[in-house]
Amino acid sequence: MPPIRSEVLELRATPDIVHVRQTVRARAAEMGFTLVDQTKLVTAASELARNAITYGGGGRVRIEALEEDTRRGLRLTFEDQGAGIANVEQALTDGYTTGNGLGLGLGGARRLVNEFSIHSRVGEGTRVTITRWM
Amino acid sequence: MTAGGGAMERIPILQMGEFLLVTIQVDLNDTLAQTLMDDLTAKVAATGARGVLIDISSVTVVDSFIGRMLNDIAATSRVLDATTVVVGMQPAVAITLVELGLSLGGVRTALNVDRGIALLRAALAAPADATHPE
Ligand SMILES: Nc1ncnc2c1ncn2[C@@H]1O[C@H](COP(=O)(O)OP(=O)(O)OP(=O)(O)O)[C@@H](O)[C@H]1O
Ligand SMILES: [Mg+2]
Numbered sequence: 448m449p450p451i452r453s454e455v456l457e458l459r460a461t462p463d464i465v466h467v468r469q470t471v472r473a474r475a476a477e478m479g480f481t482l483v484d485q486t487k488l489v490t491a492a493s494e495l496a497r498n499a500i501t502y503g504g505g506g507r508v509r510i511e512a513l514e515e516d517t518r519r520g521l522r523l524t525f526e527d528q529g530a531g532i533a534n535v536e537q538a539l540t541d542g543y544t545t546g547n548g549l550g551l552g553l554g555g556a557r558r559l560v561n562e563f564s565i566h567s568r569v570g571e572g573t574r575v576t577i578t579r580w581m
Numbered sequence: 582m583t584a585g586g587g588a589m590e591r592i593p594i595l596q597m598g599e600f601l602l603v604t605i606q607v608d609l610n611d612t613l614a615q616t617l618m619d620d621l622t623a624k625v626a627a628t629g630a631r632g633v634l635i636d637i638s639s640v641t642v643v644d645s646f647i648g649r650m651l652n653d654i655a656a657t658s659r660v661l662d663a664t665t666v667v668v669g670m671q672p673a674v675a676i677t678l679v680e681l682g683l684s685l686g687g688v689r690t691a692l693n694v695d696r697g698i699a700l701l702r703a704a705l706a707a708p709a710d711a712t713h714p715e
Binding site for chain 1: 608609610611612641642643644645646648649671672673674676677680681682683
């Protein structure tokens with residue numbers, strides 16, 4: 448089913464992370480997500496936006512409100528054309544980092560949402576899609 | 582912040598006797614977080630403060646980056662002989678942090694500023710501190 452609302456935000460530099468958090472918060476609140484669910488989605492978005500900027504050299508996120516017969520949700524798709532991830536399983540492991548982070552972003556984001564998928568190709572970039580249903 | 586953006590935005594640090602109090606009321610971007618960390622370290626060193634209270638009751642998201650900042654502030658303050666207490670974490674933020682997998686292991690927490698101050702006073706009076714002549 449096509450999304451009922453869709454928008455794209457650019458991810459160029461770290462101040463854009465705040466913008467993503469605020470926009471996702473506003474959309475989730477408008478849809479009526481509980482405060483806890485809003486916070487989980489916003490936190491996951493913050494992690495993935497930061498990864499796209501830090502490791503992906505920047506990119507964009509598409510924010511889509513979904514409405515199906517029996518449920519509504521918010522889907523976020525983060526995309527970058529950066530170096531990609533050679534070993535996705537390893538990248539998803541808590542504590543694994545090639546930067547100076549805690550290595551929690553990807554694994555943590557996966558735990559904070561209902562659906563998580565990641566596609567990455569070395570030299571081409573990374574796309575992470577997360578969905579949280581109400 | 583002044584229009585035109587020339588002045589650097591900063592989070593104020595208040596001195597209350599031998600403690601420092603920081604109230605975070607904005608969505609922290611990375612630059613602001615880094616500035617706060619540097620300012621706090623300098624102020625602990627300059628004042629000889631024995632405790633740092635960070636009030637995050639207005640903070641709606643703590644991602645791995647901000648979590649790391651709180652841990653780093655606590656670790657640095659500890660080296661400078663000050664105890665850090667993070668107060669007022671919203672329940673939704675606390676729930677999300679656990680699922681994200683972030684432990685604020687090095688940081689003490691309290692429900693509100695009053696309890697945070699009580700905790701700092703108790704820490705200062707504790708026998709472990711008897712080695713510090715006052
Ligand atoms: N968009 C991306 N492009 C390329 N590599 C990535 C991307 N996202 C994550 N990675 C790789 O996966 C690793 C793990 O990412 P994750 O977000 O879990 O941890 P981190 O960013 O290193 O630390 P933290 O998120 O805890 O601050 C990263 O260190 C990086 O090597
Ligand atoms: Mg990360």
